[in-house]
Amino acid sequence: MLRNAHGRWMLSPRFVLGGYLLPLVFATVAARPDCPEETLLNADETGEVPCSCFIQGEEAGVTLAAPANHYPIEILRVGILWKSAVGSALDTLETGIHVYAGGLPDPGTPIQTFNGPTFSDGSINEFDLEPLAGEARIESGPFTVTVEFLNTQPSPSSLQAPFTPTVVADAAASGCRAGRNVVFTGGSWTDACLQGVNGDWVMQVVYRRLECGPQLPGDCNQDGTIDLSDGVSFLNWFFQGVELPAPAGSELCLTDPAGATAVGLQIMDWNGDGVLDLSDGSGLLTWFFGGTAEHELGQACILTQSPDCISSCVDSP
Ligand SMILES: [Ca+2]
Ligand SMILES: [Ca+2]
Numbered sequence: 001m002l003r004n005a006h007g008r009w010m011l012s013p014r015f016v017l018g019g020y021l022l023p024l025v026f027a028t029v030a031a032r033p034d035c036p037e038e039t040l041l042n043a044d045e046t047g048e049v050p051c052s053c054f055i056q057g058e059e060a061g062v063t064l065a066a067p068a069n070h071y072p073i074e075i076l077r078v079g080i081l082w083k084s085a086v087g088s089a090l091d092t093l094e095t096g097i098h099v100y101a102g103g104l105p106d107p108g109t110p111i112q113t114f115n116g117p118t119f120s121d122g123s124i125n126e127f128d129l130e131p132l133a134g135e136a137r138i139e140s141g142p143f144t145v146t147v148e149f150l151n152t153q154p155s156p157s158s159l160q161a162p163f164t165p166t167v168v169a170d171a172a173a174s175g176c177r178a179g180r181n182v183v184f185t186g187g188s189w190t191d192a193c194l195q196g197v198n199g200d201w202v203m204q205v206v207y208r209r210l211e212c213g214p215q216l217p218g219d220c221n222q223d224g225t226i227d228l229s230d231g232v233s234f235l236n237w238f239f240q241g242v243e244l245p246a247p248a249g250s251e252l253c254l255t256d257p258a259g260a261t262a263v264g265l266q267i268m269d270w271n272g273d274g275v276l277d278l279s280d281g282s283g284l285l286t287w288f289f290g291g292t293a294e295h296e297l298g299q300a301c302i303l304t305q306s307p308d309c310i311s312s313c314v315d316s317p
């Protein structure tokens, strides 16, 4: 080995390339492990007051926000308490469950819709959005979920109202919190509290963070710093299948060149071209020995798509 102009050890080109040149094997990307599911509740009180007060085409929903550092997120399931005052009503088919990427004054157009939800009287009805085409991905809060009504309901003062299953507010007193409960009526959006709804809609959302594991880009050997050993680890891993080190207790996320995880690709794809090959190892080494082309994702900690990679960062973002 040689010393470079900065006094750091460097590998001679023969050392770098001699034992590693061929075969060039391009890594593929395996399915990512998912971040854990999180739940956002809207109601904060125990009352349950059905609101037989909607007509066909109207919507009732909630505007919610996940903690700011959780975004981007994917909405997985929407839960809505559906209930009649008397109970035991027949199931009800409504128009759809919508997800909007915004909040009041206008949530925008739906980014995801569950068509034709069937509701059962007396419980939280949960609708699974994951099997639908596309992804209910939210980049930042707040966001809104609603139910669009197909059935025009009897007026609240009618004799039929207590027998009509519908959405439910959490209290009849003063429990409607501004900015959280929305209705779409007469072609426009408004705060449900301003429309006489006396509670918060009993609705909830289950979501998943899309990025949750802190990592340092380029830290191939998972020791929390970027140095020569990362380049050596990369080349050994890539050409000879030498397993990359990982912290005790973590699920190895950077083990197999033939099945690199999405996180492995994020961390080890130095030049950000979407494949892992010799240019990434040499890019790392070139940067280390004084080059200017840093990792495509920079030199600071990032959040990755996997919770299974224990942080290699000193300060997690
Ligand atoms: Ca409330
Ligand atoms: Ca390292």
Ligand SMILES: [Ca+2]
Pocket (backbone or CB within 6 Å): 269, 270, 271, 272, 273, 274, 275, 276, 277, 279, 280
């Ligand atoms: Ca690359």
